[in-house]
Amino acid sequence: MIATYPAAPDIDVLTSTFPIPGFGFVPVNAFVLHGSEPVLVDTGAMVDHADFMTALRSVIDPVDLRWIWLTHTDFDHIGSLHQLLEENPRIRVITTFLGVGIMSLTAPLPMDRVFLVNPGQDITVGDRTLTAVKPPVFDNPSTTGFYDQKSGTFFSSDCFGALLQEVPQNAADLSDDDLRQGQVTWATLDSPWLHKVDAGAFAKELDGIRAMEPTMVLSSHLPAAAGAMTDRLLASLAASPTAHPFTGPDQAALEQMLAQMTGP
Template identity: 25%
Template structure:
């Protein structure tokens, strides 16, 4: 792990071949355990950033990303759904990466990003893949899972890394970048304390579709990324949300 800012403890670590987790720990009011925000950088011929981080966190994330590649090299600024930590600094990234474009699902492009972004988005249909060079990402629509009509995730196919957004959100500010330990228990405890799932009736089918991708790394937006039988863990989460 490389600490890129000593004051914020923002850090970078490679969690799969060419896939880097950028992490900033934070202290939330009334929360002694802290929290964290992650972004994921895929380094390739056409580098991709998944999650921008909140707008006010942009200088920290920019500094961290610049420790890996020149920010102007970015070509894709992607995210799961429209929320401050997902795409709050989208326009700041477009300003420092003049050849980059927003990369999102068709619903996000239609209802929000065409208006919000300073550059036109590239809208991906459900199941559509984009080659970055050695890596390839595939967009999967997951409306309302865990929340937002426009929600979706990306599967990086060469490393079998599922960029799974708010699924498996874990509290805590000092968690390891990548773990093989249990994240279902902590993430479900966190979810039940402030239930942010929409509980869409289509959840089971969407969980199963994600499981069938057979990811071996789950790149979570909050807390540790996880390595192991991703299909099994996704099916376990599907069962747990019914309890």
């Protein structure tokens, strides 16, 4: 089930909630930026494909979309990508060279329908200028978020995601503990390389986001967060490299879980 809610007058969130057994829930978000050239940011999870299209049609007619900003090529971001390309021949996909390369291994993107950006580059989409940004934390090398100069929103892709016990529509409704712990768990699970980073270099990356002073942070895996929360979001990331590394359940734990589910 995919729900929608406005994060700003001209930005809609499409969100579903995925359970991670034993750990909680992770929201999976896509976003619609309304304007003279509407942009869809990511296209939902492959497993949710049909529901995603229904939810999308409730906030915009897909024939009106002009752009898809594909933050990266993971399965929770490309669910309806090809259906949208087929339904609307005007859509172009903003991605990276690496994004095109990864997609070519499963469902190639037509080269005349991509628009390649690198971090730091701007693209003008109607009444908006979007600046590509490499987020400080990511799980796929093709990842490119962006800063929307019109709304001041930072679209951070998987960065700032959180594993939560309940998923509100507004990150401000999470307690300090739930937000911090949820973010740290997600960061250590999704980006285990964080434990190997140089602390000074990582702090500089976080400072870059602080200096951006976003009015809002829209992560693929966190409820909408007002800009006033940016320092808290960054503090959770700063704590992640030295947090306990994530270790998934092993076979013995899996068998225990299955026994609990099926009973004696």
